[in-house]
Amino acid sequence: MPSPAPHPCPTGPLQLAGNGTDRLLTCRVLQSPLAGVSDGIFRALVRRWAPDALLFTEMVNATALELGHGVAKMAALDQDPGPVAVQLFDHRPDAMAEAARRAEAAGAWLIDINMGCPVRKIARKGGGSGLLRQPDLALRIVAAVAAAVRLPVTVKTRLGWCGSSADPVGFALALQNAGARALTLHGRTREQGFSGKADWDAIGRVKAALQIPVIANGDITSPEDALRCLAITGADGVMVGRGTLGRPWLVGRIAAALDGRPLPSEPDSHARIALAREHLEALVAARGDQGLLIARKHLGWTCQGFAGAARLRRELMVAPSLESALGLLDRAEAELEISAPEPCPAGPGCR
Known part of the structure; x- marks a missing residue:
């Protein structure tokens, strides 16, 4: 299928509505949650180049949180100079709702539900991308979390479990109806992991079908990539992940490109x-x-x-x-x- 006609680069704040709480995001570049990486120290480095970007804690396991683990990941969020979201994963709606309440109390800017992590030990327990094989459960989790907090609830997911069963548009519409207020879509299936090429055209088809904001993710490792991705997908913003490893300045460089500002130079x-x-x-x-x-x-x-x-x-x-x-x-x-x-x-x- 040919790529859609190029879209103009989005401008202006991105509005995310919650259960009585609206949030305006002025920077359209998001830093992905990265396990073992996106702690407060790493986030502070990213903020040096991108002070207004939405950053994420490391993923928080709702079950582990019940047992007293993972609390440090959500410490002092309300003291961060910019917006920080908490991304949760688990397969139990009640546990996810309680974890969301705790994240809200800790100062999270929004709550994100992980339905895309391809790691086997997470997926086989029904968390992360494992929810792609249980769409009814995935929708119950979104509804439970959305009802539990006033913050906007968003979802990060993939195109599907595998190519033969993927229905990204249908699943995305169902997530929207369940209460998701934005969707970050990685342009690969779980079967692909991080191999092959992200399908930005598929993200564009999802964006065209939804009323909520869509954030494009996958293969965005430079300002040029981000601009091309937005031109193809028409997405409301981009999320970058692995490309920032060792390059915390990448988010700021992409933000400058999207705003039409001169790019900060890369450190020598x-x-x-x-x-x-x-x-x-x-x-x-x-x-x-x-x-x-x-x-x-x-x-x-x-x-x-x-x-x-x-x-x-x-x-x-x-x-x-x-x-x-x-x-x-x-x-x-x-x-x-x-x-x-x-x-x-x-x-x-x-x-």
Whole structure:
């Protein structure tokens, strides 16, 4: 099927209505919830370039919350300088409704229901994309959560479980009727995971059928991608996820492109190392030795595209202490002063 005619880039605030509470979103770029990544420290870095963007906590399991786990993910949300949403997942409507009440009390800007996570251990228990195989249950969860809170309730989902059974338009219409006030749609099925290419045309067909806002997700890793996606889908905004790993500035660059503003420049090698150091120190200050382990993946994502980066990443992965990791970053910074940057075959932004 041919792509639809290009759509103009949306402008103006995005209105999300709840059960008596309306929210205006002035930035049309959303940062996806990322398990083990989108904690308060990471969100603060994203806000440096995108102060008004809607950001998300890590996914919160409603069952785990009942058992006293995951509470820290929702801590101090009302102190965040910008909007932060809580994304919940589970297969029990009552548990999801109670978790939503707790998220609302913690200061969540809105409640999002995950129906798209492809991870097997989540899907096989009926959460995440597992709900795509139980649409009646999925609709009961949306209705229960929408009735439990005054905040807008949104859903993040995929095109379907697999290509042969996918009916994204029909499912999206049912979610809208159940009480969803916006839909974020990843342009792949659960069967695809993150392989293949996101089907932006399919997102466009869903957008054309719905009255609520639709946010496009999948394969948006640059401002150019975002503009092309919106031109094809007519979506009300975009959500970026994996593309921000090691690049917390991406949300701000895309927001500038959508607003027609000059794009903030991407940090150079020196700035990347400084950012890696800042992230490392913040995680260790907040989490101690566990913070050092958590930081390793962030250091690997951030330390890319400059002379000696590959060796630096290998050494950082086994650094036994904060002091040794900082020493490695100091050495890399010094080496940048005396050596030319490595040529990057992929061009600007090479990772």
